[in-house]
Amino acid sequence: MNTRYLSQPLSDDERSDLLFKGDVAVFTRVPAMKALIRFTDSMLRYYLDGNNPVTAHQDMLPGTFLNRIGAAQRDIHNSDEAKSLFFGVLRQCGTDLDDTFYDHFVLRVVPCHPSFEGAWNSAIGHHRDTWGSNIYCQQNWWAPIYGLEPGRSIALYPDYWRRPLANTSSKWSFKEFLSQRSAAPKNTRCAYPSVPQPTEPVDETNRISMDVSPGDVLCFSSAHLHASRINRTREIRYSIEMRTVNRLDLLEGRRLRMWTIPARSRCMAGLKA
16 A cells, blocks of 8 residues: 655546555645645534633543534534535545535544543444445545544554455445334443444554545545544544545446455445436
8 A cells, every 4th residue: 555645736637546546645734625624623622611622631531522523523514614615625535526426524533541432432443345335436535634643543554455354344234234223322322332343353463554644635545444443542633524426437347456345345335426
């Protein structure tokens, strides 16, 4: 896996060629991303009584923090301004929005203590997005809101690009996850996993903690095995993410070159044009 740090956009074709062979792209100093960071930081400070979001938990009870950060996440998720800013990010990275399907826009929070974990506030374990979506031309976009050290970043596992990993995708149900999540108390994490999980140990030897600064945007194939680093620092991690599918990639069957696509139909639920 090669990491390409880019100060210029890539066309959809160029980006797909790069990602579908297992490489990743980091678009650096994206102006629209900096604007989105300012917007998100302002929203977080509003809901956290002006406190620094990465350390606000030190001055709040877990329930108070979860209620306030949950409200901030919902408002950002539903904000037309936030979504418009992120579409600007995609455009400045070279994405043709007229040919792009997209998933939900998510502000993810990774606490540094289990008592502050909630519905969208937790580290996500090892997974490939393809295990749950079965979409093999999907591209993942991820960006931090504040500065990160390796212990709070996202990790990729390039050794598994061509290496199968046993998992629970044959039994996992997106419908069941949605059902249990909607039944769970507000701002709490449901017991059912949000993604299929490995059923064998993952070799951490060549794990790569991605070096992504605020204003940068990481883009990688949905088939890459990845995970949130377990946050053992004293600061909370905030990041935004979205998944996209290019219409022409889908129509022309452009996808990962080393994978045989399972016979079951692709799951396009939730993607919007």
